[in-house]
Amino acid sequence: MEIELNGLKETIPENISIDALIDLFKEGDPDLIVEINCKYIFPKNYKTTTIMENDTIEFINPNLGG
Template identity: 30%
Template structure:
């Protein structure tokens, strides 16, 4: 299936969840803010949120420090 991830169209397997996408993209699961089709997906819901063809996913890795 095709998804738009951070503005780039990419091909992924069907049935992919948000947390699996984060892992495939090399980001740390649980530390990334995720938005699907303009809607925030809380960390606790990322494992069960299945993505669909054409979904637009934006990920943000917050900067920590002082």
Template identity: 65%
Template sequence: MNGLKEDVPENISIQALIEFVKEGDPHLIVEQNSRYIYPTDYHSTIVKENDVIEFINPDLGG
């Protein structure tokens, strides 16, 4: 997740993963294996072993 290997519960949804890692950005963008995941699909999209998950916080700027 975000370039780091992490252990997460099996068969966890993207929504549950967001809650698991306590990600609170309401504008969060999520990618699974380089594919954008629509927020409406967070509950039904399941994280599988070896998936690459990226949380992007567009409000951080630089």
């Protein structure tokens, strides 16, 4: 199925979780923030949140500098 990830169209397997998506795209930041369709997802829900067709997803590396 198709999704938009960080502004790019991507084709991914159906019924995968955020956790699996993070693995699939080899995102290595352990502190990653994920939003789906402009909604923040709690990290504890990455395993149980399933990606849907046409979802718009952003991986955000938290900026904590000042």
